[in-house]
Amino acid sequence: MHLPTSLKLMACLTMSLNTFASDHADTLLTNATIYGYEQADAIAILDGKILDIGDSEALAGYRTANTEVIDLEYAFVMPGFIDNHNHVFEAASEAGGNCELDMDALADEQIPYLKACRRHANPDEWLIGYGFSIDAVLHEDNRHTPLEVIDRIFPDQPVVIMEQTSHSMWVNSVALAEAGITSRTPEPQGGKILKDETTGELNGILLDNAGDIVMEMAWNSLKNQFDQSYKGLMIGLAEAAAHGITTIGDGRLYWKRGWYEVWKEAEKAGDLTARVSLRPWIYPTDAMAPQLDYLKTIHTTDRSGLLLTNQVKMYSDGIFVNGTAKTLDPYHDTHIPDEPFGINYIPPNQMKTWLSELATLGYSAHIHAIGDGAIRESLNAIEHVKRTQEKQQSTKQQATKLLYTLTHVELVNPKDVPRFAELDVTADFQVGSDYVAEHDHGWAEFFLGKMRTLAMMNLRAIYDTGANLSLSSDWNVHSINPLVGIANSLKMAKTGLPNVHAAIDAYTINAAKSLGIEDITGSLDVGKSADLVILEKDITQLSINQIAKTEIWMTMLQGKIVFDIDD
Numbered sequence: 001m002h003l004p005t006s007l008k009l010m011a012c013l014t015m016s017l018n019t020f021a022s023d024h025a026d027t028l029l030t031n032a033t034i035y036g037y038e039q040a041d042a043i044a045i046l047d048g049k050i051l052d053i054g055d056s057e058a059l060a061g062y063r064t065a066n067t068e069v070i071d072l073e074y075a076f077v078m079p080g081f082i083d084n085h086n087h088v089f090e091a092a093s094e095a096g097g098n099c100e101l102d103m104d105a106l107a108d109e110q111i112p113y114l115k116a117c118r119r120h121a122n123p124d125e126w127l128i129g130y131g132f133s134i135d136a137v138l139h140e141d142n143r144h145t146p147l148e149v150i151d152r153i154f155p156d157q158p159v160v161i162m163e164q165t166s167h168s169m170w171v172n173s174v175a176l177a178e179a180g181i182t183s184r185t186p187e188p189q190g191g192k193i194l195k196d197e198t199t200g201e202l203n204g205i206l207l208d209n210a211g212d213i214v215m216e217m218a219w220n221s222l223k224n225q226f227d228q229s230y231k232g233l234m235i236g237l238a239e240a241a242a243h244g245i246t247t248i249g250d251g252r253l254y255w256k257r258g259w260y261e262v263w264k265e266a267e268k269a270g271d272l273t274a275r276v277s278l279r280p281w282i283y284p285t286d287a288m289a290p291q292l293d294y295l296k297t298i299h300t301t302d303r304s305g306l307l308l309t310n311q312v313k314m315y316s317d318g319i320f321v322n323g324t325a326k327t328l329d330p331y332h333d334t335h336i337p338d339e340p341f342g343i344n345y346i347p348p349n350q351m352k353t354w355l356s357e358l359a360t361l362g363y364s365a366h367i368h369a370i371g372d373g374a375i376r377e378s379l380n381a382i383e384h385v386k387r388t389q390e391k392q393q394s395t396k397q398q399a400t401k402l403l404y405t406l407t408h409v410e411l412v413n414p415k416d417v418p419r420f421a422e423l424d425v426t427a428d429f430q431v432g433s434d435y436v437a438e439h440d441h442g443w444a445e446f447f448l449g450k451m452r453t454l455a456m457m458n459l460r461a462i463y464d465t466g467a468n469l470s471l472s473s474d475w476n477v478h479s480i481n482p483l484v485g486i487a488n489s490l491k492m493a494k495t496g497l498p499n500v501h502a503a504i505d506a507y508t509i510n511a512a513k514s515l516g517i518e519d520i521t522g523s524l525d526v527g528k529s530a531d532l533v534i535l536e537k538d539i540t541q542l543s544i545n546q547i548a549k550t551e552i553w554m555t556m557l558q559g560k561i562v563f564d565i566d567d
């Protein structure tokens with residue numbers, strides 16, 4: 001049908017999109033500017049779902065005495081943000097104390113901070129701290145090893161301090177003894193035990209999985225950890241809601257630390273303010289069979305609830321600053337010269353087996369892959385599983401759709417760029433820090449050289465292939481604010497996303513696809529969950545700098561207000 005433009009407009013104005021027979025709404029949002037609906041200014045919500053989108057007059061018919069009418073005064077309504085990778089559980093946790101060091105200090109300079117941690121610590125349990133940089137405490141200007149420094153302040157209580165990236169731990173001798181680590185201990189899969197170059201003695205820094213193992217011990221020894229975790233989770237969820245986030249892809253669920261039980265309690269108590277895809281951690285040094293047995297017990301197929309458990313979190317490699325990200329060409333310089341290409345948490349062949357076994361249980365995977373080597377190996381493993389599954393599924397009627405995401409994706413070899421689209425693998429990026437927006441990766445040059453450093457974080461290369469691309473915060477590594485991520489992805493110019501709509505998609509519907517819930521949430525459509533965020537201004541009409549500063553006024557999950565700026 002070809003109507004003249006003016007008539008088309010009139011048709012739109014009087015139409016509503018509702019195809020369901022219902023005559024009343026629980027909530028009516030009126031006088032709204034609605035993302036994607038230029039002709040509409042009202043949204044009707046019933047039973048947590050979007051009942052209708054249209055103009056206020058047409059939707060007035062849904063109003064009854066019980067309908068809550070919210071006049072938005074032309075504020076901007078868009079789908080709730082989906083943060084595909086957020087450590088909401090850990091980021092605000094103070095389990096083990098609130099010991100925080102200086103991010104830039106040399107080992108000796110940390111002494112006042114370590115002393116402050118000691119004053120607040122319970123001397124009868126492990127002390128868990130946070131926040132130092134491996135570059136600073138291992139810098140050549142240090143006169144003592146990190147171990148010598150920490151042992152002076154903590155001679156008889158076990159201490160583990162997590163580096164700002166979470167990829168290394170600073171531990172004292174008591175902690176090393178409790179974990180049974182000596183200078184002769186074999187290194188665990190995915191981990192490195194650092195030693196002083198001249199003496200060959202332990203220097204108190206454990207990289208990646210070597211540190212994770214000690215942290216696990218520390219965490220599980222804490223009394224009161226359930227209550228502290230619960231409290232931390234509530235703070236984290238409130239922070240997410242205040243930033244318009246209605247769905248969270250969990251950064252990782254350390255299920256051997258009792259975290260799953262904390263989440264389930266929050267669900268039972270009605271305390272969840274976001275839909276959450278929990279991602280149980282694959283432990284690299286534990287046997288596969290018992291892990292699979294456990295994963296079977298927590299797997300969910302029902303996607304209507306707020307907690308979903310159908311993706312695992314798996315690390316292919318570590319990170320560049322540790323020398324543990326896996327590369328195709330050797331590092332220029334590294335903390336671990338015996339591993340010039342970095343290391344794997346889960347080696348390529350094991351990953352194939354893991355993904356195949358997980359697929360039979362209905363689990364997909366969110367895979368940490370940073371180096372070009374890890375990215376290639378992960379894509380190979382996914383390709384292997386997809387091919388095998390396709391063969392098997394031709395005999396099966398109903399196949400579960402397997403959704404794979406590579407997260408971080410910092411350095412991709414040009415040959416692997418088209419494979420994301422070809423294999424239907426989501427690429428998840430974090431851009432919520434200034435240095436990423438400004439493409440200031442000078443820190444990596446020392447490890448990778450100039451060419452590889454310049455090639456890092458190229459969102460556009462992947463975007464242009466048509467692959468599904470999501471943005472996330474990795475909070476608290478980067479800002480939790482999706483508007484900062486959206487603005488930064490545009491600030492990146494030719495390596496960023498092409499326009500604000502692509503950036504919004506990356507923080508909404510594309511992330512929903514990565515989680516397999518794009519039919520439930522991720523866009524404003526009739527029949528979908530009323531997961532939405534209300535902002536002071538229409539961000540599609542703002543400059544990049546204004547986008548990041550836009551206020552979030554209200555967040556709704558399933559039609560319920562979970563954040564209101566006036567509260």
Ligand SMILES: [Zn+2]
Nearest residue numbers: 085087251474
């Ligand atoms: Zn993370």
